[in-house]
Amino acid sequence: FSIENLFSKENFDVLRHIVLALRAHFLLEKDIDYVATDEGEIVLLDKSTGRKMKGMKLRGGSHQAIEEKEHLKLSQEQRSVASVTYQNLFNLFPKMSGMSGTIKDGKEELLEVYNKRVVVIPPRKPMIRKDMPDKYFKTSEEQFDAVIQETVKRHKTGQPVLLIASLISDTEMLSKLLVQENIEHSVLNANNAFWEAEIIKEAGQKNVVTVATSMAGRGTDIHLGPGVKELGGLCVLGIGRMSNTRDERQARGRAGRQGEPGVSIFYTSLEDDVCTILGEDFLEKYIDKGRYISKRRIKKLINRSQKIKDESSVSQRKNSVDYDSVMKRQRTIMYKTRNDLLDGKSLDENVLIQIYKRNIDDYVKENKKMDDKTMYRYILDNLSYRLKELSISSANKKEYLKQYADMAFKDKKQVLGNRFSEYCRLCTLKALDDGWIEEVDYLQQLQAAISGRSTAQRNLLYEYQREARLSFRDMEKSIKKAMIRNILLGEVSFGKDNEMIILYP
Template identity: 55%
Template sequence: MANRKLYRILKKIKQEQPAVRALSDEELSGKTGEFRMRIAQGASADSLLPEAFAVVCEADRRILGMEPYDCQILGGVALHYGYLAEMNTGEGKTLTATLPLYLNALTGKSTILVTANDYLAERDAKEMGPVYEFLGITVRSGVRQEEEGKTHNAWKRQIYNADIVYTTHSTLGFDYLMNNLVSSAEDRFMREFYYVIIDEADMVLMDAATMPLVISGAPRVQSNLYEIADFFVTTLQEDRDYIKEENSVWLTDEGVAYAERYFRINGFYEAENFELNRHVTLALKAHFTMERNKDYVVTEKGEISLLDNSTGRVLPGMKLRGGIHQALETKEKVQVTQENRSVASITYQNLFLLFPRMSGMSGTIADAKRELRKIYKKKVAVIPPHKPLQRVDQKDLFFKTAEQQYEEAVREVLERHETGQPVLVMTSTIADTQLVSHALIEKQVPHSVLNANNAYWEAQIIKEAGQKGIVTVSTGMAGRGTDIRLGDGVAELGGLAVIGIGRMGNIRVERQARGRAGRQGDPGCSQFFVSLEDDAVSAVGEKVLERYVDKDRRISKGHLRRLINGTQKVQEERSAAGRQSTVDYDKVLKRQRTMMYDVRNRLLDGGSLEQQLILQLAWEGVERFLKEHPHPAAGEINRYMLDNLSYRLDNRFLNARHMKKKMLKKKIRFYVETVWKRKTELFSSEEELREYIRLCSLRAIDNAWVEQVDYLQQLQYVVSGLAAAQRNPVFEYHREAYDSFIRMENVIKKDIVRNVFLGQKSYGKAGEMQVLFP
């Protein structure tokens, strides 16, 4: 959307405001009923925008004492039209969201805001709630604890039936998956998706995009291959046996040959070695692509807890999929937890693409506009700040070694601290926060540390970070959600000073760090200290370090700057490629998931298979059996019948081997029809039989789909090693995923027949039908 159009709409809103301001409280709150009536009569939300936004602005002023600035109204307009809005830190995104949320809630369709964590979802719903309630709009927080006396689904239904829901992206994703695992229509609790605003959209849509949400089910048999594979990879030599690039690692031809000798097998990539291949791939990833205190921490209880790379927060309860979590536990020599089957999975990319109307906001989203346009088909609207930015972003200082870098950074902190100016030191990892903390302790500088190890005190630490004389050391600040306000006399000292240590993985993270200073026109400054030994540099390759650091080779300042900045560009390109790869892999699961969920929903809503189709499926199964057994003995036929059609033995097939094929088929067909007739006679009505078939079909689909999801999760890890075998991993994944889907369809057909023919019906206390499945 061109800025000219934004401003034209802003002008219309401003023109509506005098008339709205003249309304009484009763007349103002009554506007909601009027708007809903107009929508019911055919008016579009777009046509109501100027007047509806003016109403919310006035309600914000009267109820909260905060009237949205023009920049916030502009942001609200962009959000309504489905754009990703870049708004500087401290510009009031929470208030901005009230405008499009109210307008879209008027449609009566689901309207959701997702934010970074439970605290922010609960806080924003509580703080903005009085405005919505005044206007007659219901609002709920999706992360509250369940009320006593209500089932989980009943509680969730109450939340999602609200006009506006504030929740987190992970809660929304898991709720979506759970909603599609229910066994009856009455248990569903979500409305159809319509409109969503994503707070910190770049963090959710990009930084967290490659970690899918997975719901685990029944445990699989625990493998003893984790320890064997873990020890094997410790014997490998880089470049000879394996190659590592960013988040990928694979065996070389020599490494594959060594694996075949080590495990005494032929064909490392053959189907019979699938599990061994998978465990070696998992061990490679655990050892060579994941770092302790950067990607995960080991807790005092001896558990592996994942870290959010963009915020440094621990992700409680989150586990990596497909066995990689167990591989990490084996690597760290902690107790290996049970590996469970994946019963449902979705990435954030595909979750938010389910919304017909999706928008988002962030302080740093413009830097990723090309990728966001490519993957999500979304444009970025940059919203100007309410007050001109006064923050001074000083040029980065480049160093050859980490020792020089840290010495200069700590010296800068000390100089500013001595004047009383508050300082926020930003690092990329927990280990770096600890290094800075130790250096400050040696200098006897009191300070607070904010990372995954003490996130409990987060809000208090951030609240104090802008006070005179305060020094705060922190990991990533995205999604912290709390502005750093300047204390008395701090503006005269230059405002908050942000000191960044280390080249971050992408420019957005650095802009997020800088953005903590200079909010709402406050003074402030930022300065980054970077070196050749930063993680972002070494991740691109050790050769740079070997050439310049280890050999003490001289390097010009210009060359140093180009080297370090170049590595960040390479990092960003690799991360973008990884996100694109996730999209490519997930296309298959997305198509299959959509098809399966559609079938499930038709069954949940009362749909059922026709009797003639059940007979047809039964006969198809018989024909497959006869194809596999061209001249079956009586025992083989009876075994098939007992396993699939009837628990009664039949003597009509005693001379099966001597029968002509045509006669045998005729006898079997007649037998199948006889068994089916006996089965249908057990039901008192057509409706009862249809319900029975529906339940049997649903069970067959669910069981097969769980196995398919679990298999595809494992398959993705296995094919990642196929690059060494000169095969395209994504192509191989798509091909095998298609083949496995065909196999799943055959399993579903077979299991529907087994369930229908061999199942036993009964009734619960409430009169509902229950089935004892074979």
């Protein structure tokens, strides 16, 4: 770009675009992080289930960068107007309970975050599914070959087979290999989730082969067709280690429901998604250069990778609760104030007068060498669209501005009469909402930006709390300025049912 210093202030936009482009091309992968629909939209994917997250967008221009990468029409950038973590949302309820077949794995986290104990209820019928030991391979080629061989073997007997992979690309690869073996099958992933119920309904029938991401049939019983019990029930073949053991147990749990027979086997390799944490150099040494590695060592490495991924997910969730607790304090204050205003609480006129006088004090302090031109600019931007000469000398500019504000306030009160209190309430609500939207957006961006301070050995949570406290004070000031601007410069008209319509400055 022929730029001497990419990080200088004037090159902010260039740097931002470079970062967004790099992120779109190298960090966010098609069919793993998002899909491009036939309608020309980018839809994000939930990594744990493979489901589409309709209506959700990446912020800060990242979504538009992906659209540009995929040569699609750019959509409008969205802003967060409110934000809450799942944990803090659930903690708002006076009573909370839940049920899951695999929740026992997360009992420590549930106790720590929600203060909820996990109780195990034994199944209605004893579980007779056979969970076979995992099979370990060095490369994904060997892994896929073994899966296809097992599928062909079981398909010949008529036993239904459900192949579960973590990634859409893996389901498509399995589908190609099954076509080569002339095996009829259905594919269920985020690209054809519309047919989920139909596909899952047939998955337990004789001779049926289903390929799916981990989204398939979560929380449903796959009913076995006639004669399938005698063949050993549904066979679940898992391809690749999942990012946590709960997801794997859910995958195994598609078979052997309600005391029926079933079997599950997982096929793992060093090229699984969870093994990326081992580093490219390590994987290249054993896969690309073909060095020998024992099955025992492969097993150890894959188990360790999954454990690290699992612990990392728990840590991320804990961090998000800690960060959100900062926003929670601000949110409580703001929503209480907002609810009071919505419930019709009127504002004390003396308080409003004090606010605009303090705003003037702050402005004069910041502009010590204020001339008449600057003073009149302040009047037009904050107090009145019509300049009037006051009898007081403009030599004492602070006093002049305060008297001008008094006059503008009295004029507005006189025009609106008994509707003035309602008008002030609506103007304050508008200022409050605008200020809070800015704060939510800032805090979300701050959370991402603050991570850079870890290189300076700083405590990130403390840094975030400090910056958030300062931004809350700034927000309070900006809300007070916006309140007075709205009240003094707002244009009022009345609708059909004498409803107040305000055109804000």
